[in-house]
Amino acid sequence: MKKAITLFLLIAIIGLVSSQIQTKDKAKAVVQKDTLKKDKTTIEPEIVFNDSMIVVKGVFKPYKSNVYASYYANKFNGRRTASGKKFDNTKYTAAHRKLPFGTKLRITNEANGKSIIVEVTDRGPFSRGREIDLTKKAFMEITSNKSSGTFKVKIEVAN
Structure with a gap:
């Protein structure tokens, strides 16, 4: 009987010691993961306002091309967007379903090759087949046909 109890206690002690060794190894692995240096080679875009033009210096990464863009109706002016900001159709903002606010x-x-820089402040468009909603000012600045409601665009995201 004493041999059985001794054997049981020995197995229990070995189990505890091995579990402590494993948790120490896991803790070391976590520490090693956290101490890895992060890559800081990305360049933030710098926005420069000239007399009549906005120039963005920086890197843009292609996101999607050959997708449709539309613009907000005037009835949304003054309402709150999904990000909490007040919507203004005279600013350079946009709505996208997935991209984070502030992008x-x-x-x-x-x-026609014209481009504009906008910031994502809302969710949408909720119409199938459209990728992005622009403010009326941004839309009219790059459209070639002022009477159309949509056109094909290429979307690039700032790094």
């Missing part, structure tokens, strides 16, 4: 985008009209 800077370069939207280029594929027909």
